[in-house]
Structure formats: structure tokens, C-alpha cells
Amino acid sequence: MTRMKAPPTAKPANGHGAELCCPPLSERPLNSEEADVAAQLFKALGDPIRLRLLSAVASHREGEACVCDISDVGVSQPTVSHHLRKLREAGLLISERRGTWIYYRVDPVTLAAMERMLSVASGRA
Numbered sequence: 001m002t003r004m005k006a007p008p009t010a011k012p013a014n015g016h017g018a019e020l021c022c023p024p025l026s027e028r029p030l031n032s033e034e035a036d037v038a039a040q041l042f043k044a045l046g047d048p049i050r051l052r053l054l055s056a057v058a059s060h061r062e063g064e065a066c067v068c069d070i071s072d073v074g075v076s077q078p079t080v081s082h083h084l085r086k087l088r089e090a091g092l093l094i095s096e097r098r099g100t101w102i103y104y105r106v107d108p109v110t111l112a113a114m115e116r117m118l119s120v121a122s123g124r125a
Helices: 032-044 048-059 077-089 108-118
Strands: 064-066 093-098 101-106
Touching (some): 032 108, 077 101
Antiparallel strands (some): 093 101
16 A cells, blocks of 8 residues: 655654654653654544544445545535545555545554553553
8 A cells, every 4th residue: 555645743764654653641741743743643633524534444344445435524525535635644544546546544553653642651540
């Protein structure tokens, strides 16, 4: 699958959007760069349409969805494309063109990094 371009501050040397971005929030205060990366990820999820699209992709059978299968979110097709692009740029979605359609899947590495960031640091309750 082809990974679309992510913002430079959200792409560590390993090539994944947030894999090594940030420690758990309860571990220590984030530094400026970590906070910037985290803010980009959460900003991408700060829109209800984007959350619905991400959920539609994540819950779709086989873990991927064609844009034609997820575009019924109450906005026009160009607006759906805009929101999908924002999710790709944040590193939350991976896309692949197959003929005239684009298929999307959630980037599990980025979601795992976000989950880690929101988890309680080991040794703390």
C-alpha cells in the first residue's frame, strides 16, 4: 500500500507518523516537538465527519474500505475527499489506488502510538 505524505514533524526516522512520537502523558511532560506531533494527530480527529470516516474504514470488513463504500456521511463527495486527505496527512489512514477507486485502511502503528500516549505509565495507577 502507498503511504501518503505526512507532515514532517509527525514523521520520525522510522517512517511512521507517531510510532515513537510521545510517551504516555502520565509519564512526563511532553516536550515541544512531541506536543506538536500529538496535536496534529488529535486535530485530525477533532472533526465529527473525520471520526465517522475513520470509524467507517476501521469497522469495514477486512479492515479496508473503498471510498465508494464510506462516502455516505452527510456531506458532498469533495468534502469527503478533503477529510480523507486530512486523515492521510496525519498518518491515520493508508491509501492505495486500484483502478479508478482509492481504498483506505487505518494505520495500526499510528493508532497504537496514540493508544500508548493516552495510557497510564507503568508503575502508576
